[in-house]
Amino acid sequence: NAGVTQTPKFQVLKTGQSMTLQCAQDMNHEYMSWYRQDPGMGLRLIHYSVGAGITDQGEVPNGYNVSRSTTEDFPLRLLSAAPSQTSVYFCASSPIHYRGREYFGPGTRLTVL
């Protein structure tokens, strides 16, 4: 089991560029989510999904899009990067969310210049 994997590990973008952060899990978990971590702020939920074809917004969704076409994959798209999106991004998954542990990927460190 690879668990939750994320690519890339590091990325530098210029303002206005777009990109997709990849997330995959091989544990057949229904629930997947994206968080961003900023200094002194803890982790904040961006978007989440309770199964293929179902997504919803979290606390800080603006500037990000997600889709869930398969159980395994949950990509996060930045449409037009801004310096305020400089952060560390974590993807997570869990079996049935309100009953189960959340497992995190290794994170992607994104810098927007």
Add this chain to the structure above:
Amino acid sequence: GIQVEQSPPDLILQEGANSTLRCNFSDSVNNLQWFHQNPWGQLINLFYIPSGTKQNGRLSATTVATERYSLLYISSSQTTDSGVYFCAVGAGANSKLTFGKGITLSVRP
């Protein structure tokens, strides 16, 4: 939304000491988890504990849901326990997690 407060914000221990980390939350929850973020940034799930008491080696956790708090106990601390400890809570059917700001623990040899 649910508010989560963790205390103390920072903690410095000598190796071998014991410690208690606290998490207070503002509403009823059906999901509470403790995480350790190591110095390399990896987040590790320590406990899923919406109520009751659990133990795993030198770590144990207790959640008193009726009084809206949870405690994480670390006994005989080791330098590898250093890092940031997060409490996260959720409520409702989808139980989206809300994280506290974390407790930074430094264990000195």
